[in-house]
Amino acid sequence: MKQLLRLRVNGETREVAFETSKTLLEVLREDLGLNGTKHGCELGECGTCAVLVNGEPVLSCLMLGVEAENAEIVTVEGMTQNGKPHRLQKAFADLGAAQCGYCIPGILLTAKALLDENPHPTREEIRQALSGNLCRCTGYTKILQAVELAAKEIA
Amino acid sequence: MTRKKTLSVIGKPLRKVDAMAKCAGETVYADDLNLPRMIYAKLLRSPHPHARVLGVNAARALTLDGVCAVITGQDLPEKFGIMPSTEDEEALAVDKVRYAGDPVAAVAAISESLAEQALGYIDVEYEVLKPILSIEEALASTEESQRIHTWNRRANVQKAVSLEFGDIEGGFARSDHIFEGTFFYQGNTHLPMEQYCAVGFYGPDDKLTLWSSTQTPHYLHRALAKVLKLPASRIRVIATPVGGGFGGKSDPFSHEICAAKLSMITRRPVKFTLSREECFYVHRGRHPVKMWAKTGVKSDGTIQAMQYKTFLDGGGYSSYGLASVYYTGALQTVTYKVPAYKFEGVRVFTNKPPCGPKRGHGTPQPRFAEEIQMDEIAEKLGIDPLDLRLKQLVEANSVTINGLQISSCGLRECIEKVAERAEWKKKFRKLPFGHGIGFAASAYITGAGLPIYRNDMPHSGVQIKLDRSGGVTVFCGSTDIGQGSDSILVYAIAEEFGIDPVDIRVVTADTDLTPVDLGSYSSRVTIMTGNAAIQACGKLKLMLLEAASEALEVPADDLEFAEGQVRSASLPQRGIGFAECVVKAEGKHGTLGATGSYWPPKNPREFKGSGVGPTPAYTFSTAIVELHCDGETGEIKIDKVWIAHDCGRAFNPLLVEGQTEGSVYMALGEALMEEQIFRKNGLHKIPSILEYKSPTTLETPEIETILVETIDPEGPYGAKEAGQGPLLPVVPAVSNAVYDAIGVRIHEVPITPDKILRALEGRLKAVSIPKFDFPAPLKWQPGQGVQVEQKS
Ligand code: FES
Ligand code: FES
Numbered sequence: 001m002k003q004l005l006r007l008r009v010n011g012e013t014r015e016v017a018f019e020t021s022k023t024l025l026e027v028l029r030e031d032l033g034l035n036g037t038k039h040g041c042e043l044g045e046c047g048t049c050a051v052l053v054n055g056e057p058v059l060s061c062l063m064l065g066v067e068a069e070n071a072e073i074v075t076v077e078g079m080t081q082n083g084k085p086h087r088l089q090k091a092f093a094d095l096g097a098a099q100c101g102y103c104i105p106g107i108l109l110t111a112k113a114l115l116d117e118n119p120h121p122t123r124e125e126i127r128q129a130l131s132g133n134l135c136r137c138t139g140y141t142k143i144l145q146a147v148e149l150a151a152k153e154i155a
Numbered sequence: 156m157t158r159k160k161t162l163s164v165i166g167k168p169l170r171k172v173d174a175m176a177k178c179a180g181e182t183v184y185a186d187d188l189n190l191p192r193m194i195y196a197k198l199l200r201s202p203h204p205h206a207r208v209l210g211v212n213a214a215r216a217l218t219l220d221g222v223c224a225v226i227t228g229q230d231l232p233e234k235f236g237i238m239p240s241t242e243d244e245e246a247l248a249v250d251k252v253r254y255a256g257d258p259v260a261a262v263a264a265i266s267e268s269l270a271e272q273a274l275g276y277i278d279v280e281y282e283v284l285k286p287i288l289s290i291e292e293a294l295a296s297t298e299e300s301q302r303i304h305t306w307n308r309r310a311n312v313q314k315a316v317s318l319e320f321g322d323i324e325g326g327f328a329r330s331d332h333i334f335e336g337t338f339f340y341q342g343n344t345h346l347p348m349e350q351y352c353a354v355g356f357y358g359p360d361d362k363l364t365l366w367s368s369t370q371t372p373h374y375l376h377r378a379l380a381k382v383l384k385l386p387a388s389r390i391r392v393i394a395t396p397v398g399g400g401f402g403g404k405s406d407p408f409s410h411e412i413c414a415a416k417l418s419m420i421t422r423r424p425v426k427f428t429l430s431r432e433e434c435f436y437v438h439r440g441r442h443p444v445k446m447w448a449k450t451g452v453k454s455d456g457t458i459q460a461m462q463y464k465t466f467l468d469g470g471g472y473s474s475y476g477l478a479s480v481y482y483t484g485a486l487q488t489v490t491y492k493v494p495a496y497k498f499e500g501v502r503v504f505t506n507k508p509p510c511g512p513k514r515g516h517g518t519p520q521p522r523f524a525e526e527i528q529m530d531e532i533a534e535k536l537g538i539d540p541l542d543l544r545l546k547q548l549v550e551a552n553s554v555t556i557n558g559l560q561i562s563s564c565g566l567r568e569c570i571e572k573v574a575e576r577a578e579w580k581k582k583f584r585k586l587p588f589g590h591g592i593g594f595a596a597s598a599y600i601t602g603a604g605l606p607i608y609r610n611d612m613p614h615s616g617v618q619i620k621l622d623r624s625g626g627v628t629v630f631c632g633s634t635d636i637g638q639g640s641d642s643i644l645v646y647a648i649a650e651e652f653g654i655d656p657v658d659i660r661v662v663t664a665d666t667d668l669t670p671v672d673l674g675s676y677s678s679r680v681t682i683m684t685g686n687a688a689i690q691a692c693g694k695l696k697l698m699l700l701e702a703a704s705e706a707l708e709v710p711a712d713d714l715e716f717a718e719g720q721v722r723s724a725s726l727p728q729r730g731i732g733f734a735e736c737v738v739k740a741e742g743k744h745g746t747l748g749a750t751g752s753y754w755p756p757k758n759p760r761e762f763k764g765s766g767v768g769p770t771p772a773y774t775f776s777t778a779i780v781e782l783h784c785d786g787e788t789g790e791i792k793i794d795k796v797w798i799a800h801d802c803g804r805a806f807n808p809l810l811v812e813g814q815t816e817g818s819v820y821m822a823l824g825e826a827l828m829e830e831q832i833f834r835k836n837g838l839h840k841i842p843s844i845l846e847y848k849s850p851t852t853l854e855t856p857e858i859e860t861i862l863v864e865t866i867d868p869e870g871p872y873g874a875k876e877a878g879q880g881p882l883l884p885v886v887p888a889v890s891n892a893v894y895d896a897i898g899v900r901i902h903e904v905p906i907t908p909d910k911i912l913r914a915l916e917g918r919l920k921a922v923s924i925p926k927f928d929f930p931a932p933l934k935w936q937p938g939q940g941v942q943v944e945q946k947s
């Protein structure tokens with residue numbers, strides 16, 4: 001059965017009707033056209049589908065769309081504000097931290113949650129924060145460096 | 156023509172052209188495509204590893220409301236496969252399944268869940284056959300009735316090869332010491348984060364478009380034409396940006412062919428997205444290989460002869476296996492001088508998902524054996540392992556015993572630099588128990604010298620169009636799988652024209668729009684597309700120079716392309732803007748466009764098997780791994796990896812470092828934890844990301860990359876590969892470091908805590924080597940590839 005729900009996504013209120021059994025991942029991609037959120041397993045094992053729900057990284061493949069009602073959802077599309085990319089996005093681009101790029105939306109959002117809470121994390125803290133996000137391309141080196149670079153820009 | 160002396164784009168740490176799109180979530184991968192009226196498809200896969208398919212009945216599935224079409228093997232009987240001489244795959248099994256997961260039927264329905272549900276309504280009658288699940292079983296199953304395939308000569312042997320170069324017996328006879336060892340390199344899979352996905356649409360114009368997450372759109376184009384029996388001219392293949400490939404998306408696949416076929420039937424766009432579990436079965440990853448290696452040396456450690464036997468567990472189909480088996484013997488000779496060399500290799504069929512090319516294709520396994528054996532030789536002879544290598548390195552501009560032409564070679568520098576950075580001399584054999592350091596070196600190809608199918612056409616084509624605005628558009632069949640091949644084209648052209656990379660648009664990987672490039676495999680893209688692009692630029696520059704020379708009244712040979720201008724080199728204030736120059740040249744010559752092509756140099760030493768190994772340029776890598784190994788638990792913690800890579804020229808150092816770091820990471824996964832393993836019933840033991848362990852940020856150590864530039868004469872601006880070679884030395888370096896740490900040799904990967912403990916207790920058995928009668932060797936004179944004797 002479809003249900004009409006009101007979701008807050010990237011600072012906008014969106015009314016959308018969807019099957020209540022749908023995951024947030026599916027609602028974002030299929031019903032809201034927000035394809036920036038990717039998936040690598042749909043079983044909660046890879047971190048690719050991470051989005052922010054009330055500022056916390058959440059695996060959108062494990063959360064039902066209906067559970068996200070009334071929450072503030074941020075996807076990678078919402079990281080660019082007023083046409084300006086987030087400093088993490090710039091740092092990732094500048095250091096070549098996105099190779100195939102497929103894991104990057106989930107990693108950017110997880111890193112954003114980290115920096116929002118801890119603006120100057122140590123490398124070990126970054127490793128811990130990103131340990132649930134697999135990347136098969138980069139060896140994580142440039143990803144860790146990019147998070148550090150973005151953190152440097154925070155006053 | 157003048158060439159600028161300083162480079163303004165090449166060698167700079169620029170952003171990739173698609174970097175911001177990827178970081179903004181704007182890149183459209185295959186599964187992000189949503190077309191009007193699109194329907195969704197699923198494959199029904201065999202639960203049995205080996206069975207005859209007696210009948211498939213889809214009638215019940217077709218009655219479900221919302222099911223649009225069902226196809227079975229009868230709809231697509233034509234065989235295909237990446238190598239033309241071993242086409243043994245069917246899109247859907249016609250009369251036999253050869254691994255658990257082999258597709259037998261495909262359903263398209265209005266939703267993915269309905270398609271999935273409909274699979275349960277397809278009735279398949281199987282006659283279950285005894286599966287063959289190991290190399291030994293395959294070699295023992297010689298009866299006709301035990302065959303997995305019928306086309307191959309010897310039952311369950313896909314390919315057996317035997318090559319001999321130089322005086323192998325004399326070499327061993329001259330040796331003061333002979334080292335023999337057996338090794339096992341377990342299979343593992345690519346695990347790209349993007350699941351396989353394809354969308355097919357057969358349009359009202361009777362033309363087929365297939366979008367796919369593929370590394371090889373050109374080969375897929377050919378396979379589709381063959382299996383669908385459509386003229387290739389009516390098929391368009393578009394490779395969407397690939398979310399990680401590593402070799403796993405280089406074969407034509409069932410889901411791609413079925414997406415097309417189902418669309419031909421329904422006339423609607425059809426999408427397949429494979430589940431993660433399916434990806435583990437599609438596989439085409441690293442072959443499990445058993446190896447026997449023998450090296451004869453003088454007492455000073457110089458190699459007199461080297462001999463290898465390799466046994467590859469190929470899985471259910473040939474895939475790239477013909478090349479894979481040769482690759483397990485081709486490159487052992489490309490690091491140290493080997494005066495006599497013999498190689499025997501066999502790839503067998505087993506009832507498991509087919510293996511294929513994974514980063515390093517067939518070469519990490521023998522390199523693992525070779526570098527451990529070198530470490531053992533050094534240990535026995537009391538020579539530092541680096542010194543042992545340094546005294547017998549291959550040299551630039553030389554030919555190996557098996558006829559491979561080396562152009563540039565930075566191996567010595569790679570060894571010296573990595574040793575210096577890691578403080579090798581201070582640490583080797585000097586660290587306390589449980590703390591160790593290990594070294595290994597390797598070589599790899601920059602693009603295969605031959606295409607997959609024999610033809611005389613270029614391996615890479617580039618077309619460039621100049622616009623009156625000063626904008627440049629480049630068209631090329633190359634496929635960006637994250638390595639940055641789109642950016643490489645842009646950097647090369649920006650450098651040639653002296654313009655800002657932002658003014659260049661790239662159109663790639665679309666068989667309708669772009670000239671053929673053979674694909675993103677064998678580390679071929681930078682060298683081949685780069686050279687083709689430079690050639691196309693050269694043609695356009697002649698026209699631009701003529702126009703500029705006239706307009707500026709400066710002789711063409713004093714003109715240069717720099718800083719967005721075509722200007723006098725001696726009087727730089729005399730110049731015109733690039734856009735203005737284009738306008739003048741178009742006025743003079745008409746519409747401005749040009750093509751460029753690249754063929755690898757012809758291999759002058761042709762013999763059977765010589766197709767695998769030659770390349771325009773070899774790269775060299777060295778690695779030092781420092782680790783801790785707990786003698787109580789067997790756990791290994793990698794402290795740091797230093798990696799030096801001779802990349803020719805770092806086209807963009809950020810990208811080269813990124814490829815190198817990614818290679819090290821992937822190597823560590825193979826060395827320590829990753830394995831494709833199967834149950835007795837042929838099912839994958841661990842087909843999920845949770846169970847198939849791969850390194851996270853916590854297991855991946857600090858990686859220090861050292862780029863060595865040798866400016867290869869064949870490379871564009873001197874560049875060679877970076878995407879695969881750096882994986883090779885890391886795996887044996889881990890094993891050598893374990894020995895330094897705790898004094899046990901591990902000849903197997905993955906090096907798990909369990910193996911460490913068994914080794915410490917003296918219970919780790921040597922790897923057993925199967926018995927097999929290899930064909931009599933084809934014998935060749937040193938370095939020349941001239942046949943001296945041939946028995947059939
Ligand atoms: S898709 Fe892998 S965790 Fe959600
Ligand atoms: S960039 Fe490819 S998976 Fe991370």
